[in-house]
Structure formats: C-alpha cells, structure tokens
Amino acid sequence: MTLAVLTSTGNTLEPADAAPLAEELTAALRAAGATEVERGPAGLRHVVERAEQSHEPVLVVADNLVAHPSLLWMLATEPAGRTTALVVPDPAGDLSDDRGKVLPATDGPGTVRYGGAICVAPADLPVLAKVADRPDVFAALLEAGLVPVATPLRLLRAELVHDAAELGRARAEVAAVDEDRARLRMAVKEKDDFFTTYAVSTWSPIVTKASARLRLTPSGVTAISVLFAVAAALAFWQASRPAMIAGGILLYLGFVLDCVDGQLARYTRRFGAFGGWLDTMADRAKEYAAYAGLAAGAERIGLPYAWPLAITAIVLQTVRHMTDAWYGALHDEAASRPRPQAAGGVGARLSAASTRVQGDTGSVAYWLKRIVVFPIGERWALLSVLAIFTNGRIALAGTVICGLVAFAYTLALRSLRALSMRVGVLDTVDTSRFRDDGLLVRRVLSRAKLPAPLAFAALAAVAALALVVALLAGWAEPPAKILLAVVALIVLGAGLPARSRHGGPLDWLIPAFLRAAEYLFVAAVGLSGPAPTPVVFLLVFMLTLHHYDLVARMEKGAPAGRATGDPLGWDGRVVLLAAAALAGVPTAGMVVLAVLVGGTFLINAIADWRTGGTRP
Incomplete structure (x- = not known):
C-alpha cells in the first residue's frame, strides 16, 4: 500500500489544462498502488501523518508532471523499499547520479535533474515530516541529508510543463513511445x-x-x-x-x-x-x-588436481564476493557523507x-x-x-x-x-554478525578488547595459507598436528579484537580475511588428514552458503532471523575441526560439520522466510 500527494511546484497552467492533468496523475497514482491521493501542502502533512502511523511509503508528485504511468509504478515498487526519485538526464543538471544514488552536484554541472516525483520510504518519513511545509520538498529533503535512489527515465518520458505548448509537446513525446515495449527493454x-x-x-x-x-x-x-x-x-x-x-x-x-x-x-x-x-x-x-x-x-x-582446483576456485570466488559486498557498502557510505x-x-x-x-x-x-x-x-x-x-x-x-x-x-x-x-562501514552494522563470531569469541576472546582487528584477521588468513602451502610443497609432513594446533590458535586470535571499533578505512576487508582464514584452515586439515578432496569441497561449499546468507540478507533488506547470533560461528567451527584433526578423524569431523552447517542453514532459512520473508 502507498499514499500519494500532488504538490504544486509553480504550476502556471490554465485551469482548463491543469484540471485534466491532475486527474490523469491521480489515475496514474492509483494504478501505481496509491490507496489515497491528496493535494497541496495541507494534504502532504496529512498524508505523512497517516503514513507514519501505517508505516507506508509516500509518493510526492508535482502537479505539472507529464509522464508515463509506469514511471510512478516503478517509484512505488522500488525493490529494496528505499526512497527513490525520478531523474531526467541533463548535462547541465544540478544533481549527479553516483552509483544509482541522487546527490547534489558539487564540482561543476551535474548529470541529471529532478524529474518531479519521489517515493519516500517509511524509514525516511520523519525527514519528510520536517520539510512538509517547504515549497520545494525535494530540495529540502536533499538539504536534510536524504540520499534517494535514482530512477532514470531510460526509454520512457517525463517532463515538468508550464504552459499549454509544453503540455502538448510532452504528451506527444509520451504517446510516441510504446510503453510496454519500453518497459520490457528497461527490464534489462x-x-x-x-x-x-x-x-x-x-x-x-x-x-x-x-x-x-x-x-x-x-x-x-x-x-x-x-x-x-x-x-x-x-x-x-x-x-x-x-x-x-x-x-x-x-x-x-x-x-x-x-x-x-x-x-x-x-x-x-x-x-x-x-x-x-x-x-x-x-x-x-x-x-x-x-x-x-x-x-x-x-x-x-x-x-x-581437479578437486584442489575446484576448492581453490570456490574459496577465491567467495572471498572476492565478501570484498565486493563490503566495498559496495563502503562506497555508498562515502557517497552519502x-x-x-x-x-x-x-x-x-x-x-x-x-x-x-x-x-x-x-x-x-x-x-x-x-x-x-x-x-x-x-x-x-x-x-x-x-x-x-x-x-x-x-x-x-x-x-x-x-x-x-x-x-x-x-x-x-x-x-x-x-x-x-x-570512512568506515563495518562499524555501522552488527559487527559480530557479519564477522560471524560464535560464543567463544563473543563470551571469552573478545574480552581482551585488543586493537587492530584488521591486522589480526589478516594474520589469521596468512597463517592458514602458509600451512596449506607448506603441506602442498612437502615442507610439512602430514598429519602435522603440532602445526595445525599452532595455526588454529593463530586463527582464533582473530577474535581477540572483536569488540574494538571496526571503523578503519580498510576494515571492510575483515569479513573476507576471516572467511579466507576459515576456508584455508579447512583445506589444511584436509591436506594433513589426508581427507578426501570431495569432502573438503563439500564442507567449504556448506560454509559458503552460510556466509552468502549473511551478506544476502544485508543486501536484499531481508530479515536477520536466526542467522544473528549463531552460537557456533567461525571460531567454534575452527575448534571442532582442529579437535577432529588432532584426534585423527578429520574426515568424520568434516562430514559432521558439513551436515551441521548445511542443516542449520536450511532449517533457519526456511523458518525465517516463512515468518519474515516476502515472496515475489
């Protein structure tokens, strides 16, 4: 459900033109899912109050906008539920589109201008309430620090009109485009x-x-x-x-x-x-x-050597994706402030x-x-x-x-x-969740409150990699139990600074280093066992599903669910795996851990999505 309001932005159309246009916009808003459409500043204040109570988004549309109805529909159905604004390409515009975010142009002319419509998400309604009485609501929202998502026109058309001639030209441009065909192409x-x-x-x-x-x-x-x-x-x-x-x-x-x-x-x-x-x-x-x-x-x-290559590929790709996710979050944070x-x-x-x-x-x-x-x-x-x-x-x-x-x-x-x-980004979220810390780190190791969490995470990854290289090169003879125990302790040391601030400019790399440390330790246990390489691959595969689940929930606005506060965590898994290796049963330990991680992921995912997920 969505509430909507038509606001005046200096509309100088004659009443004979303005009234039909307002009716067209009202119909388009209804088609976009608006359950209530009001007009003017008083209407905006009323709509915002209603929206705050019902936790619904608000579509704010200029009453002199001529546009394809699909554009308003796109605003009202922004996939992540974020505030999004319609923008028009303009080399001399006063706005810039930075990675899909609308920001004021600061260095010279921008690349886009405001297209006359914005859908304010429920989380941003307090900002809208503060500026509801301002004549230019969109400019006031930007001044208040709001960073909307950009909804570009691409193949569709939209224009703010001020007289009958502009109205006629804009309507002709809209009519000249096959809206359904354009939407299909815009889906790419x-x-x-x-x-x-x-x-x-x-x-x-x-x-x-x-x-x-x-x-x-x-x-x-x-x-x-x-x-x-x-x-x-x-x-x-x-x-x-x-x-x-x-x-x-x-x-x-x-x-x-x-x-x-x-x-x-x-x-x-x-x-x-x-x-x-x-x-x-x-x-x-x-x-x-x-x-x-x-x-x-x-x-x-x-x-x-095919299975070792497959394990290397999955480890490399997963660690890369961890850096992709957190660098993207860092870039967005930097753009917003x-x-x-x-x-x-x-x-x-x-x-x-x-x-x-x-x-x-x-x-x-x-x-x-x-x-x-x-x-x-x-x-x-x-x-x-x-x-x-x-x-x-x-x-x-x-x-x-x-x-x-x-x-x-x-x-x-x-x-x-x-x-x-x-700027930092990892300290703006539940750090322990995206570190994937277990009870050992949360209750024991993190009490040390040591500084430099990135250095400890990097050291853990390097130590695990060094053991893998030593085993592959023959510098260490399996089962290498002493080396496994030492590396396990070094890897667990990454939990000592878990409570320190993760706000450094490179701390977005911490989750990737922790993933690398755990996966490489799994590989080391497999080499020292030796354990069958398909079993090593299976365990790493199950671990990647768990870690992708954490990141996907962040990126897709999904419920945190039971994935928050996993009692085992990377630290618990390292301890269990090291214990199995030292006891001489690495293969059995890997199989048990794979079943445990995979089963927990599946059960929690089903339970969370049945209670908190939204199905398309």
Missing part, C-alpha cells in the same frame, strides 16, 4: 557486463515476455535455472565429449534464465526480500555445483579516472574495465567454452587464473580508493 540492466550485454540481453527479453505470459514468477524462473545448472554439472561429471558440449550449452542456458528472473521481476514489478535472497543464493550454488561437476568429471577420466579531506591522493584520482571510464559507455576502456573484474557472465562463459573444447581441469584452472588476476586488480585499486574515502 542498463549497464551490464560484456558477455551478458552481447550474448544474453540481445534476446533474453523474448524469454522474459514469454515467462510473463505463462505467469511464471521470478522465483519460479530461478528454480528452473537451478535445474539447468544441475543438469550441466551432471553432464560435466560424465566427462565424455558429447556430455561436455551438452554441459556447456546447459550452463549457458542456465545463465540466460539467471538473467531472466531479474528481468521478469523488473518487468512485472514483482519484488520481494525472499526473491532477491533466493536469486543470490541460487547464483552461487549453481556456479559451485558446476565446479564440482567439472572436478568430478576430470577425476573420472584420470586427471589429477562525503568529507572534504578525502578530496586528494592517489585513491581520489583513481576514483575520478574510474568515473570517467564508466561514463564512456561502450568504449574499449569501458569494456576492459568491466571484463578485467571477471564478473559472473564472463566466468560462466569461460567455464562453458573451456568445458566444450577442453576438459574439466583446464576449465577450473582457467577460472582460478582469471579469478586471481581479477582479485589482485580489484583489491589493490579498491584499497587505494578506500583510503582516500576515509
């Missing part, structure tokens, strides 16, 4: 990756339209894409040339459907926390299932260069920048092509090599840019 991400743009998005809208006609839900399409990925993994496991070709094709088609589920959600405006969470979790499960299929197939035909002292330095120059390249859409530099980070489209394309023409081991090796290059590139540049931003 505006700036996607190279492979997705040219090998998927060129024809995926056809599948999206067909899915809508068949009344499939976005989550239903996600489920079908999972079936394709599982079929691809089974084909890779067979490892024959026809099977590898079939697997590559199925993996590609599964990725197409992975794009279609999001396009269908945007086209039909059927969003929900559950759908966003499911899409994120399914993406990772499908990719890692493909890794397992490739490794099992390579082993089936006698190719060694820029600081003057952050204007100089190498990082600031890199940010400016990145902005210039991103603005040069379609150029060679633009595409190279998007390809070098090795996004999901490029990863799945590489897996498919290498599987079709070579074998599972080469496909996994190629994925690992490209992933390492991408990780080194993004980590170096993002660290420099983060230093220039001079």
Whole structure:
C-alpha cells in the first residue's frame, strides 16, 4: 500500500489544462498502488501523518508532471523499499547520479535533474515530516541529508510543463513511445557486463515476455535455472565429449534464465526480500555445483588436481564476493557523507579516472574495465567454452587464473580508493554478525578488547595459507598436528579484537580475511588428514552458503532471523575441526560439520522466510 500527494511546484497552467492533468496523475497514482491521493501542502502533512502511523511509503508528485504511468509504478515498487526519485538526464543538471544514488552536484554541472516525483520510504518519513511545509520538498529533503535512489527515465518520458505548448509537446513525446515495449527493454540492466550485454540481453527479453505470459514468477524462473545448472554439472561429471558440449550449452542456458528472473521481476514489478535472497543464493550454488561437476568429471577420466582446483576456485570466488559486498557498502557510505579531506591522493584520482571510464559507455576502456573484474557472465562463459573444447581441469584452472588476476586488480585499486574515502562501514552494522563470531569469541576472546582487528584477521588468513602451502610443497609432513594446533590458535586470535571499533578505512576487508582464514584452515586439515578432496569441497561449499546468507540478507533488506547470533560461528567451527584433526578423524569431523552447517542453514532459512520473508 502507498499514499500519494500532488504538490504544486509553480504550476502556471490554465485551469482548463491543469484540471485534466491532475486527474490523469491521480489515475496514474492509483494504478501505481496509491490507496489515497491528496493535494497541496495541507494534504502532504496529512498524508505523512497517516503514513507514519501505517508505516507506508509516500509518493510526492508535482502537479505539472507529464509522464508515463509506469514511471510512478516503478517509484512505488522500488525493490529494496528505499526512497527513490525520478531523474531526467541533463548535462547541465544540478544533481549527479553516483552509483544509482541522487546527490547534489558539487564540482561543476551535474548529470541529471529532478524529474518531479519521489517515493519516500517509511524509514525516511520523519525527514519528510520536517520539510512538509517547504515549497520545494525535494530540495529540502536533499538539504536534510536524504540520499534517494535514482530512477532514470531510460526509454520512457517525463517532463515538468508550464504552459499549454509544453503540455502538448510532452504528451506527444509520451504517446510516441510504446510503453510496454519500453518497459520490457528497461527490464534489462542498463549497464551490464560484456558477455551478458552481447550474448544474453540481445534476446533474453523474448524469454522474459514469454515467462510473463505463462505467469511464471521470478522465483519460479530461478528454480528452473537451478535445474539447468544441475543438469550441466551432471553432464560435466560424465566427462565424455558429447556430455561436455551438452554441459556447456546447459550452463549457458542456465545463465540466460539467471538473467531472466531479474528481468521478469523488473518487468512485472514483482519484488520481494525472499526473491532477491533466493536469486543470490541460487547464483552461487549453481556456479559451485558446476565446479564440482567439472572436478568430478576430470577425476573420472584420470586427471589429477581437479578437486584442489575446484576448492581453490570456490574459496577465491567467495572471498572476492565478501570484498565486493563490503566495498559496495563502503562506497555508498562515502557517497552519502562525503568529507572534504578525502578530496586528494592517489585513491581520489583513481576514483575520478574510474568515473570517467564508466561514463564512456561502450568504449574499449569501458569494456576492459568491466571484463578485467571477471564478473559472473564472463566466468560462466569461460567455464562453458573451456568445458566444450577442453576438459574439466583446464576449465577450473582457467577460472582460478582469471579469478586471481581479477582479485589482485580489484583489491589493490579498491584499497587505494578506500583510503582516500576515509570512512568506515563495518562499524555501522552488527559487527559480530557479519564477522560471524560464535560464543567463544563473543563470551571469552573478545574480552581482551585488543586493537587492530584488521591486522589480526589478516594474520589469521596468512597463517592458514602458509600451512596449506607448506603441506602442498612437502615442507610439512602430514598429519602435522603440532602445526595445525599452532595455526588454529593463530586463527582464533582473530577474535581477540572483536569488540574494538571496526571503523578503519580498510576494515571492510575483515569479513573476507576471516572467511579466507576459515576456508584455508579447512583445506589444511584436509591436506594433513589426508581427507578426501570431495569432502573438503563439500564442507567449504556448506560454509559458503552460510556466509552468502549473511551478506544476502544485508543486501536484499531481508530479515536477520536466526542467522544473528549463531552460537557456533567461525571460531567454534575452527575448534571442532582442529579437535577432529588432532584426534585423527578429520574426515568424520568434516562430514559432521558439513551436515551441521548445511542443516542449520536450511532449517533457519526456511523458518525465517516463512515468518519474515516476502515472496515475489
């Protein structure tokens, strides 16, 4: 449900033109889901009071706006439930669109201007209440520190009109656009990756339209894409040339459907926390299932080292995604409260260069920048092509090599840019939750309150990596129980500064370092056992589901649920795994831990989403 109000922004239309336009806007607002539409400043105050009581969003629309009704619908159905504003491209505008956030232009002209409509989320209603009597509500909201999400026009049209001539031109522009066709094309991400743009998005809208006609839900399409990925993994496991070709094709088609589920959600405006969470979790499960299929197939035909490559790929990709999630949160935090002292330095120059390249859409530099980070489209394309023409081991090796290059590139540049931003982000959330601390850290180790949490987390990851390298190189002989015990203690030491402030410019790396430390310790236990590599992969896979669950709930506005306050945590798992290794039963310990982590994830996810999730 949504409440709406039409406000006057200097409307100079004649009554004969203004009245029909107001009726058109009222009808459009009703179609967008508004249950109540009022007019004028008094109406805005009344609507805000009602909205605060009922916890509903408020659509504030200028009464001289001529626009496609779908634009108001898009504002009212913002997927994450955030405040969002309609913006119009304008090289001389007074606003800038920074990573999808609307900010006042500070250095020269902006890139967009206000389009005359904003949907204020329930969380931001107190800000709207304070400025309800101001003549220019949108400008007042920005002055009060509100940072709306941008809803661009793209293929649709919207214009604020002031006389009959402008009204006629605006209506003609709106009528000239096939609204449904434009919405279908707009369901495709505006700036996607190279492979997705040219090998998927060129024809995926056809599948999206067909899915809508068949009344499939976005989550239903996600489920079908999972079936394709599982079929691809089974084909890779067979490892024959026809099977590898079939697997590559199925993996590609599964990725197409992975794009279609999001396009269908945007086209039909059927969003929900559950759908966003499911899409994120399914993406990772499908990719890692493909890794397992490739490794099992390579082993089936006698190719060694495939499972270690699959484990390396899953660890590398998960740690990368942890840095992606928290760097994105850091960047958004910096954009919402820029600081003057952050204007100089190498990082600031890199940010400016990145902005210039991103603005040069379609150029060679633009595409190279998007390809070098090795996004999901490029990863799945590489897996498919290498599987079709070579074998599972080469496909996994190629994925690992490209992933390492991408990780080194993004980590170096993002660290420099983060230093220039001079803001923290991990201290703005439940730190212990996203650290994934268990009872041992929360109740015992964190009492030390040591400083430098990033240094301790990095040391834990380095110690675990050093043990893995030593075991692989033969510098340490299995079972290496003393070394395992020492490294376990070093890893657990990362919990000593858990209560200290995580507000440093590079502290967004802490979750990634903790994930790396735990996964690498699992690998070390597997090597020292030795435990079967498929079992090591299974445990790491279960752990990644748990950690992606934490991040997905943050990114998709999902309920915290039972994932908050996990009594075991990374520290408890390290203790249990070390105990199993020292007792000489590492394989059994891994299996038990995999069942425990996977079962807990599944039970909690089902329980939380049944009680707090929103299904699309």
